[in-house]
Amino acid sequence: MAKEKRQIKMPYEKRKAMYGYGFIALWLVGALIWFLYPLANSLMYSFMEVKPEKGGMKGTWVGLDNYIYVFTGDANYSKYLVNVLIETLWKTPLIIIFSLFIAVILNQKFKGRTFARAVFFLPVIIATGPVYSIINGNISSSGASSAGQFSTMFSTDLMGELFQFIGLYGINENIQKMVEAVSNNIFGIVWNAGIQILIFLAALQNIPVSAKEAAQMEGATAWEYFWKITLPYVSPMILACLIFTVIDSFTSPDNAVMGRVLDMQKDWQYGYAAAMAWIYFIIVLAAVGLITVILNHFIYYEVD
Amino acid sequence: MTAIFKKKQEPAAEGEHIVGNGLSKKQIRQIHMRNMNKEEIAYLKRKEAMDKVWPIARFFILFGLCFIILYPLIYMISCAFRAQEDMSDPTVMWIPRHLTLKILKQTMNAMDFWHTLANTLFLNIGCSLVQVVTCAVTGYGFARFKFKGKNLLFGIVLMMILVPNQIIAIPQYMEFRYCLGIQPLIEKANPTLAQKFNLIDSPLTMYLPALMANGIRAGLMIFIFRQFFKGLPKELEDAAYLDGCGPFRTFIQVMVPNAASSFLTVFLFSVVWYWNDYYVSSTFFTNNSTIALMLKNLNTLLSLELFNSATVEVSPREQIIWMEAGCLLSVTPLLVMYTFLQKYFTEGIERSGLVG
Secondary structure: OHHHHHHHHOOHHHHHHHHHHHHHHHHHHHHHHHHHHHHHHHHHHOOEEEEEEOOEEEEEEOOOHHHHHHHHOOHHHHHHHHHHHHHHHHHHHHHHHHHHHHHHHHHOOOOOHHHHHHHHHHHHHHOOOHHHHHHHHHHHOOOOOOOHHHHHHHHOOHHHHHHHHHOOOOOOHHHHHHHHHHHHOHHHHHHHOHHHHHHHHHHHHOOOHHHHHHHHHOOOOHHHHHHHHHHHHHHHHHHHHHHHHHHHHHHOOOOHHHHHHHHHHHOOOHHHHHHHHHHHHHHHHHHHHHHHHHHHOOOOOOOO | OHHHHHHHOOOHHHHHHHHHOOOOHHHHHHHHHHOOOHHHHHHHHHHHHHHHHHHHHHHHHHHHHHHHHHHHHHHHHHHHOEOHHHHHOOOOOOOOOOEOOHHHHHHHHHHOHHHHHHHHHHHHHHHHHHHHHHHHHHHHHHHHOOOOOHHHHHHHHHHHHHOOHHHHHHHHHHHHHOOOOOHHHHHHHOHHHHHOOOOOOOOHHHHHHHHOOOOOOHHHHHHHHHHHHHHOOOHHHHHHHHOOOOHHHHHHHHHHHHOHHHHHHHHHHHHHHHHHOOHHHHHHOOOOOOHHHHHHOHHHHHHHHHHOOOOOOOOHHHHHHHHHHHHHHHHHHHHHHHHHHHHHHHHHHHHHHHHO
16 A cells, blocks of 8 residues: 555656556567577677687677678579569558458358358468478479469469450550469458458448448448548558568578578578578568558548 | 229329239239339349349359369368379379278378477467457557557557568567577576576477567558558547546457457468468477478488388379378368357358457
């Protein structure tokens, strides 16, 4: 009781700030031990030639040598890096649009909705693990399994043929290219959109009934409803999903750059691997920072 | 018919009374239509057409995409129960000619399945539970309190999301191996006691970071909780504060019940991430196995189990059945949990819809 009384004398704002520190204290201690210290260590390794030794790592200072070698001595690194960046750039918007679309559909009422939801969330529980790389390998490597049939089904120019069949010749080439990109990579997109669908669906469920009723009374079409009601309400989650998607594709162990870093670690070249990882990380950081700054202008928070 | 004409004079607002008079829905609609202008009728007609076409389009979209998702799973089941010779039989596509449990049993032996499963569950559920609680507390702190350096500290959370595990894995290994540098100090005095301070292979390598909201993908979980709590109306807490409730009690008694659905969602994520992780566990575990690790090494394990040597080659085409059986084994527990939780899960999402 005595403690409480003393706290009451503190100004309200300051007391609340103290509680704020209280809420994050456990995490802060953890972050110092399990995150910041290792991070600083790894940054140090990237300027060193490192050898494991009893009781810790022993390193000799080599300055920027590791970083210089990444760009001049390693032919593969730059190539992998560009590939990964380009792939992330076009795949991320596709995944976001696709998952929002699916979430809106799954939020409607129809027979078999529970089943459909269950199926669409299924990749969530599989896609991050080793099972996915086995499945994915099966599907993309032709001839190794009868799944080869499946891969040809999705990798041939099915959409192009469909357009020809319907008789659509003169449509915009860019649109056609986009449709083809979606259809040819549909497996990767569907399998990587599980969590995004989940987050969007939760956000859709949180749209207040009053907003929905108001829109209905005014006679909003589904199209108008989507742009004027749905999108603003889910916009905070778009940012979350976007960041998640970018990080997911940047840090997955299947990613070529990450694979290269791991190979170097297996070769005991910790210093060099750390330098590669840091260059990569700074690029990712810049990309995500840019996205956040741009998107924060468009986000609508109900309470701020 | 005369009855309808009589009703026509009545204003449209009293439409509810007509329902009671035993008119069919079609008749009621006709009455409503008479009172509408052209624009309203066009809107209704468009809506009607959409209501008829959309379900069919929706069915095709969903059916096609569901097939893409379910295909690998169906293939897994189909492969796991077939005999080796079925793999090279071109007439076998989905339904195996020889149904057998042999492959499944061999894979289970190679993975030491039950023992590994128990170990994985112990790590998985425990760490996830602990981490969901600690991350929620942290996320709430960031969402609702103003304090000095908050932006900087939240920057660290974002860094935790951004920094790939691969960067910090080796320094972390050193921390666990030498117990934060305590072990070398003890070793001089007492070498046998120092052995116990090697945390590699111990479940503590997973539990300690989780306990401090720093486990696998903790940054993302904090971020999700922060976004979620920020979206809840502030009036909830203000009411509690006015009634003399302290921040910690407000969090437990007011915010947590409101956040139940989000807790479930994040818990599900966390269980899955721990289950699927093989990078972190392969760094810290050499003898202590999880299902994901076993599956990653299944190739070598199988050669050892079946032919007593790691070098015998089976044609890659025939290897697939063991791999698929292994996939099936490691996915099944998750699927069971998922189907069980699915019910609570969608309910949780819907309930939170009422709150908002």
